[in-house]
Amino acid sequence: MFTGIIERVGTVVDASRGPDGLLLTVDVGTVELDVEPGDSVAVNGACLTVERTDGGRFTATAVPETLTRTTLGRVRVGDAVNLERAVAAGGRFGGHFVQGHVDGLETILQRAAGGEGVIVAISLSRDLAAFVAPKGSIAVDGLSLTVVDVWAGRFSVTLVPYTIQNTALGSKVVGEQVNVEVDVLAKYVWRMLQEMGPERQQLDEAFLAEHGFAG
Secondary structure: OEOOOOOEEEEEEEEEEEOOEEEEEEEOOOOOOOOOOOOEEEEOOEEEEEEEEEOOEEEEEEOHHHHHHOHHHHOOOOOEEEEEEOOOOOOOOOOOOEOOOOOEEEEEEEEEEEOOEEEEEEEOOOOOHHHOOOOOEEEEOOEEEEEEEEEOOEEEEEEOHHHHHHOHHHHOOOOOEEEEEEOHHHHHHHHHHHHHOHHHOOOOHHHHHHOOOOO
8 A cells, every 4th residue: 555655756777578577677766765575666656566676776577467557568768757665554644545556547638837836637538537526636657646627538636846856747748648546435435336226326414324424
């Protein structure tokens, strides 16, 4: 489990394809990321298992399923990637529940100045639209962001100056693809409503009271 708070931007120094997928080696700079073999690390929002470490570098394999469903299938040596270790029990939870299970590839449609930051519009596939709401949470390339607005086929987020300067998302341009993971809580609500059937999907006072949300 992750929080969507990026700890460091790493650089891909090797990307070798093999029978098991893509073997990625990422350099995290002069300060080690403090991971061990077997640890989980989100790389641009995709959860990978560390296989070995060497000073300020770690190596992990992106399996074929991951390569198909995420931007890691197009990663090249020299690319910057967002990194986050799995959250420790009892640690601070600054973002939202992020699983590292990417739901889809979307495309940056527009970047526009917004105050001191940048407003970014991103495409939104129809099958994900039900899980995205204004002021809700979403993970883009592993980064926990608040949705500003939602329209047919797109949503927008704001990147503040710190995010622009300290994550790989800040340098992405119109036309580039990003990994998107919708809020897992929204998935569970949607699933619950589907199981109830159309006759019970209306959220009225009786429904809320029955499920402990109203007196």
